[in-house]
Amino acid sequence: MAAVHGFFADPAALAHHRHGTPPIALYQVVFPYAEVWGNEGNAVTIAADIYEHWLERDGGSDGN
Amino acid sequence: MAIDHDHDHDHDHADAHEPVNESRHIQDESIRIERALRELLIAKGVFTAGELQQRIAATESRTPEAGARVVARAWVDPQFKAWLLKDAKPAIEHVLSIDLKQTPELVVVENTAARHHVICCTLCSCYPRAVLGVPPAWYKSPQYRSRVVIEPREVLAEFGTQIAEGVDIRVVDSTADVRYMVLPRRPGGTEHLGEAQLAAIVTRDAMIGVTVLPEVRL
Numbered sequence: 001m002a003a004v005h006g007f008f009a010d011p012a013a014l015a016h017h018r019h020g021t022p023p024i025a026l027y028q029v030v031f032p033y034a035e036v037w038g039n040e041g042n043a044v045t046i047a048a049d050i051y052e053h054w055l056e057r058d059g060g061s062d063g064n
Numbered sequence: 065m066a067i068d069h070d071h072d073h074d075h076d077h078a079d080a081h082e083p084v085n086e087s088r089h090i091q092d093e094s095i096r097i098e099r100a101l102r103e104l105l106i107a108k109g110v111f112t113a114g115e116l117q118q119r120i121a122a123t124e125s126r127t128p129e130a131g132a133r134v135v136a137r138a139w140v141d142p143q144f145k146a147w148l149l150k151d152a153k154p155a156i157e158h159v160l161s162i163d164l165k166q167t168p169e170l171v172v173v174e175n176t177a178a179r180h181h182v183i184c185c186t187l188c189s190c191y192p193r194a195v196l197g198v199p200p201a202w203y204k205s206p207q208y209r210s211r212v213v214i215e216p217r218e219v220l221a222e223f224g225t226q227i228a229e230g231v232d233i234r235v236v237d238s239t240a241d242v243r244y245m246v247l248p249r250r251p252g253g254t255e256h257l258g259e260a261q262l263a264a265i266v267t268r269d270a271m272i273g274v275t276v277l278p279e280v281r282l
Contacts, residue, residue: 005169008241026241030234037214043230044216048186048237 002047003028010051025052122166123193130162131195131245132266134172136259139250148172148247156195167194169242173234175249175273180227182220182273183246184212185238192243196268203272213237223274236273246273253280 004027009020029050033041106113134156138145147155152172153164164170170192173181185191189204202208212219216233220226227233236244248270254262257280269275 003171005171005242011240026239042217044233044235046213046235046237049239049242051239 001027002030005049008051010053026050027052027055029055124198126193126195127197128195128266128268128271129263130160130197131192131268131271132263133160133162134195134245135247135266135271136263138172138247139254139262140259145174145247149174152245162195164194167192167243168240170194170245171242172245172247173236174247175276177231177249179232179234180273180276181234181236181244181246182212182216183236183238183244184209186210186213187239190238190240190243192245194243195245196271200268220274223269225275227276246271248273248277251277251279 004025006026007023008026010018010024011020013020027050028047030045030047033039033044033046036046102116105111106116111119134148137160138148141159144155144159147159149172152170153167156162156170157164168190173183175181183191184203186209189199191199191203193199208219213235216235217227220233238244248266250262251265254265257265265277265280267275267277270277
């Protein structure tokens with residue numbers, strides 16, 4: 001987790017003419033290339049902005 | 065994954081890197097859907113034709129010159145740069161008087177000797193229009209959006225951009241709510257340039273992160 005951008009209306013709800021409330025936290029999550037694509041990516045990281053309800057809690061004690 | 069490049073199209077194709085990916089059929093359909101949706105929204109009173117025209121004019125009045133001014137100021141003013149990287153919108157609005165009230169959040173990411181950022185929107189075409197204007201066609205293409213997250217070094221190479229081994233490439237994937245702009249590295253040979261001259265060498269593609277700015281030679 002690299003950054004918390006703030007709270008925004010749920011974009012999936014907005015797409016269906018709903019209000020998207022309560023607002024949902026939007027995080028920037030940085031993934032090493034291998035974690036996304038399964039092979040080494042030659043020093044590449046992917047920083048994706050992901051809303052909280054699109055994330056699942058890691059099974060381990062300390063999530064990413 | 066080669067870029068499909070058929071020439072059965074009539075739009076402007078000045079940029080050699082611009083991938084052409086939509087068949088004529090899909091484009092025609094998009095135009096019909098856009099017209100139907102627009103007429104319906106106006107008929108339902110969601111907005112007026114005049115409001116739509118105003119919004120289009122406002123959007124089209126934005127150009128990458130705004131972003132270039134931001135970059136040039138950041139290069140010459142370390143205090144502004146620190147503020148910009150921490151909280152871009154108020155920094156830009158206060159220092160450069162660029163109006164960002166109608167625009168989504170903006171985050172500026174700094175390219176360094178150790179890390180090169182490149183911006184994309186894998187979901188659609190989210191782009192920092194307020195500071196870069198209308199996005200180039202290739203930015204919205206499925207090829208760019210899917211390939212840049214899978215093989216960024218190869219995609220950058222197609223833009224003529226070689227990123228040294230050992231430099232971390234960070235692909236930044238946007239959403240509608242937060243837009244990104246790259247603060248490129250200040251190229252060599254620009255020590256003598258003033259802020260306005262610096263702004264003139266900053267390109268749109270460098271602020272997306274698909275190119276780096278070349279050394280300036282007199």
